[in-house]
Amino acid sequence: MKYGVTVLGAGSWGTALSMVLADNQQEVTLWTRSQDQAVFINQYHMNPKYIKDIPLPHNLIATTDLEMALTKNQYIVLVTPSHSLYDLAPIINQWISNETKIVHAIKGIDPESLLCVSDILLTYMPKLLPENLAILSGPSHAEEVALRKPTTVVISSKSITVAETFQDMFMNQNFRVYTNTDTIGVELGGALKNIIALGAGISDGLGYGDNAKAALITRGLAEITRLGVHLGADPSTFAGLAGVGDLIVTCTSIHSRNYRAGKLIGEGNTVEEAIAKMEMVVEGVRTTKAAYELSKKHHVTMPITTQLYEILFNNKNAKEAVENLMARVKKDEVEANLSIEK
Ligand SMILES: NC(=O)C1=CN([C@@H]2O[C@H](COP(=O)(O)OP(=O)(O)OC[C@H]3O[C@@H](n4cnc5c(N)ncnc54)[C@H](O)[C@@H]3O)[C@@H](O)[C@H]2O)C=CC1
Numbered sequence: 001m002k003y004g005v006t007v008l009g010a011g012s013w014g015t016a017l018s019m020v021l022a023d024n025q026q027e028v029t030l031w032t033r034s035q036d037q038a039v040f041i042n043q044y045h046m047n048p049k050y051i052k053d054i055p056l057p058h059n060l061i062a063t064t065d066l067e068m069a070l071t072k073n074q075y076i077v078l079v080t081p082s083h084s085l086y087d088l089a090p091i092i093n094q095w096i097s098n099e100t101k102i103v104h105a106i107k108g109i110d111p112e113s114l115l116c117v118s119d120i121l122l123t124y125m126p127k128l129l130p131e132n133l134a135i136l137s138g139p140s141h142a143e144e145v146a147l148r149k150p151t152t153v154v155i156s157s158k159s160i161t162v163a164e165t166f167q168d169m170f171m172n173q174n175f176r177v178y179t180n181t182d183t184i185g186v187e188l189g190g191a192l193k194n195i196i197a198l199g200a201g202i203s204d205g206l207g208y209g210d211n212a213k214a215a216l217i218t219r220g221l222a223e224i225t226r227l228g229v230h231l232g233a234d235p236s237t238f239a240g241l242a243g244v245g246d247l248i249v250t251c252t253s254i255h256s257r258n259y260r261a262g263k264l265i266g267e268g269n270t271v272e273e274a275i276a277k278m279e280m281v282v283e284g285v286r287t288t289k290a291a292y293e294l295s296k297k298h299h300v301t302m303p304i305t306t307q308l309y310e311i312l313f314n315n316k317n318a319k320e321a322v323e324n325l326m327a328r329v330k331k332d333e334v335e336a337n338l339s340i341e342k
């Protein structure tokens with residue numbers, strides 16, 4: 001079926017998702033804040049800052065007119081960084097209706113309110129009905145999606161009809177979409193893996209090896225699952241694409257902004273220097289603070305997150321953080337997976 005779709009956010013992920021939709025012959029409007037960028041995309045069919053050297057489909061049209069972009073289409077894909085939402089959500093709310101269906105592809109948790117993206121959207125967009133909201137997540141770097149390399153993701157919604165509608169809209173031979181109704185698990189898996197990816201990058205930056213990275217991934221998954229289940233997620237979601245799938249790709253891919261920022265920190269850059277060098281959003285930094293606060297609030301043990309918090313926000317030496325993780329009290333593995341407060 002053909003859909004009119006508006007994509008909000010013309011960074012790397014918004015552009016790559018727009019390309020998938022345009023390949024599927026959907027009528028895509030890509031909204032950006034930048035007039036220069038919109039003109040360039042429409043004239044040259046390229047978005048060089050974010051998607052290098054790959055031409056955009058000619059049926060992908062960019063605009064800076066948010067009102068037009070929102071009122072013309074019932075289907076919205078929201079892909080701006082999580083820090084933009086408190087400003088953007090109330091503005092979007094002005095121009096949507098109770099019929100509007102939104103899928104967001106944002107991977108972060110707000111460190112002040114401790115709200116996930118869905119909760120922020122439902123709070124600041126009262127016209128958006130909870131059953132009309134979906135989440136797109138999973139192992140999917142924009143750089144590979146734009147090259148039409150095989151990618152699989154999950155679209156999760158409380159409404160299976162809404163999840164299936166977005167599945168139908170996005171799915172093609174290069175981009176396989178599964179549905180899932182565990183919205184909490186899908187959202188937390190996507191946000192929390194960025195913390196562990198920062199850690200994997202730091203580990204590589206310090207010169208540690210594959211053993212250390214595999215341990216971070218495995219024990220990272222344990223603490224992501226522990227917090228997720230405590231907050232109401234289905235544990236099996238963390239064994240899926242939005243859990244271990246995304247964790248693996250983000251901890252091991254040269255495309256990951258979080259991994260690369262972590263590597264710069266491990267190599268001796270300050271956190272500020274590392275973020276500045278990325279020139280793209282590094283969601284894991286804010287999410288580390290949010291997850292650290294959530295772990296304290298809910299008495300859920302998250303040792304890797306805690307050490308990352310100390311490195312990022314209290315200037316702790318990264319090597320010392322690893323030593324502290326290695327020197328934790330002796331444990332049984334299965335008991336350690338389950339333990340909430342130890
Ligand atoms: N890049 C990727 O491969 C993937 C990214 N994501 C997620 O997608 C979200 C967006 O990430 P990217 O596209 O990578 O970021 P990016 O840094 O490539 O682009 C961000 C875009 O948002 C715009 N923006 C920034 N602040 C804004 C504001 N206040 N209002 C409106 N627009 C604003 C920027 O101008 C830019 O166009 C993040 O939550 C990220 O975790 C998820 C999966 C894959």
Ligand SMILES: O=C(CO)COP(=O)(O)O
Pocket residue numbers: 107138139140141194197246249250255256257258259281282283
């Ligand atoms: O979520 C992602 C891939 O699935 C993107 O991760 P980064 O933001 O670390 O690049």
